[in-house]
Amino acid sequence: MGIKELINKSYYGTQGYISSVEDLEVLEIYINTNAKVINEYKNVIVATNFSSYDEGLQERNAELWHKYFPNAIMLDSPVNRGHNHGYCDLENLLVEYCIDNDIEWLCKSANDTLLTEDIWDLPLPDEEFDCYYQLQFNQETIHMYKLDGDEMKNDWSNIQGAFYFIKTSKVTSWHSHEFLDSTYEHLKTIDGYDMQHGKIWEVIPEFECELLIAACIERNKLSKHYMYDGELYFNLWKLVYEKGVNDPSHKNIMIQGICHLHFLEHEIAAIKLSPPKPKEMQLNITKPVKGTFHIN
Numbered sequence: 001m002g003i004k005e006l007i008n009k010s011y012y013g014t015q016g017y018i019s020s021v022e023d024l025e026v027l028e029i030y031i032n033t034n035a036k037v038i039n040e041y042k043n044v045i046v047a048t049n050f051s052s053y054d055e056g057l058q059e060r061n062a063e064l065w066h067k068y069f070p071n072a073i074m075l076d077s078p079v080n081r082g083h084n085h086g087y088c089d090l091e092n093l094l095v096e097y098c099i100d101n102d103i104e105w106l107c108k109s110a111n112d113t114l115l116t117e118d119i120w121d122l123p124l125p126d127e128e129f130d131c132y133y134q135l136q137f138n139q140e141t142i143h144m145y146k147l148d149g150d151e152m153k154n155d156w157s158n159i160q161g162a163f164y165f166i167k168t169s170k171v172t173s174w175h176s177h178e179f180l181d182s183t184y185e186h187l188k189t190i191d192g193y194d195m196q197h198g199k200i201w202e203v204i205p206e207f208e209c210e211l212l213i214a215a216c217i218e219r220n221k222l223s224k225h226y227m228y229d230g231e232l233y234f235n236l237w238k239l240v241y242e243k244g245v246n247d248p249s250h251k252n253i254m255i256q257g258i259c260h261l262h263f264l265e266h267e268i269a270a271i272k273l274s275p276p277k278p279k280e281m282q283l284n285i286t287k288p289v290k291g292t293f294h295i296n
Contacts, residue, residue, distance in 0.1 A: 003122040004040065006132070006165060009105050011098065012041040015090035016111030017080070018061055019051035026264065027061075027111055031068050037115040037257075041107065044069045045097060047090040049077040073097070082196040085184050087161070087209050088175040098168035106168045112262050113163050118272055119257030122227065130167040130222035134160040134258075136210050138248040142241055158210045159217065160249055162260040171220045175212055183207055232256055235271045 018024060031038075038044060046065050050057050058076050065072040075093045080086055091108065098106045124132070136158040183204055187193055190203060200207045217224055228236055236255060239245060245253075251262040254270040261268065 001124055001126065001128055002120075003124055004120055006105070006124065007037070007040050007107065007119075008042070010041055010107040010165060011043050011045055011103050011105065012038050012109060013045040013047065013094040013098070013106050014109045014111055014113070015047040015087070015094060017049055017051075017086065018057050021057075021060065024057070024060055024064055028064055029264075030111060030114060030261075031064070034113075034115045035068055036117060037119060038069070044072040045075060045094055045106075046072055047075040047077065047093040049080040049086050049090060051080065081180075081184055082194075082198070084198075084200045084207060084209060085180055088180055088212065091161070091213075092174050092177070092180075095166070095168060095171060095174040099171060099173075102169070104167065104169040105165060107165050108161070108163070110162045110260070112260065114254070114259040114261040116254070116257040116259075118254075121273060122232075122256045122258075123230070123273075124227070125225060125229075129225040130170055130220075131217050131224040132165040132227050133217075133224055134163060134227060134250075134255075136160045136248040136250075137240065138246050139240055139244050140246060141248065142237075158208075158248065159214045160260070161209050161213055162249065163258055164213075166217070166222060170222060171216075173220075174216050228255060231273055232271065239269065239271065 016027070018027070044065065046061075048058075048061055050061075061076075062074045065074065075097060077086070077089050077093060079089075081089055094106060094108060097103070183200075186204070187195060187198070187200070193203065226233070232255060236250070236253070239253070240250070249260055251260045252266050252268050253259065254261075254268050254272075256272045259268060259270075
């Protein structure tokens with residue numbers, strides 16, 4: 001099965017945080033850039049939380065998405081519980097909507113994910129899996145656990161949340177509401193903890209969004225496949241190892257048309273397959289886009 005076939009039968013589910021009209025202006029840059037790829041999905045589902053629910057941001061957000069995708073399904077979170085809990089709340093909105101509406105496949109994305117048509121050349125195996133994902137790792141991880149490329153690919157369980165596919169027809173539930181509610185109430189009791197931007201893993205070690213996603217995949221018994229197998233994986237691992245990349249989520253690294261473009265003012269490093277010389281790493285630097293962007 002090719003990536004385009006998988007996209008054609010999936011709903012594109014994106015999540016994000018909107019704090020201002022300026023955020024919406026930057027969001028339109030992403031939407032406009034991604035439109036050609038997103039139009040290949042069956043439909044679009046947008047899950048959003050907001051800094052304020054009294055400034056018309058919800059209406060403006062819906063107008064923006066419907067300008068490009070008239071049938072887009074809007075799911076607005078009734079509350080904003082900060083970066084970490086808010087992230088999981090929005091993922092639950094997306095996955096639970098798919099479960100409740102018998103949607104077979106969800107491509108879980110984020111508002112600051114950039115997609116180009118290079119994605120059509122992303123190879124997938126003939127065998128169908130229930131989940132297609134990206135790994136999260138950095139140079140420190142490689143040194144700390146003394147992992148070579150093959151060990152990292154086969155044994156590492158940190159799954160990135162910015163872009164992955166799951167067969168939602170095989171999912172019964174996603175993040176535990178009980179766990180989210182109990183940990184959120186616990187944070188309220190910690191003196192001086194920043195409920196919006198605090199580093200939750202420092203006070204609740206088991207609360208790392210990437211590990212929570214991996215646990216959801218395991219609990220639902222989803223078979224999984226790492227999307228950047230072979231040449232792309234080797235080039236990414238080599239870039240992280242040799243260039244000292246410390247960001248485990250690989251922000252601003254475009255990998256065969258998929259990029260978590262979180263820092264618009266920074267440059268983009270691009271890795272993609274090169275048919276004439278498939279064993280060489282293709283590292284291209286493009287001009288950055290000016291602006292700022294925030295996401296929960």
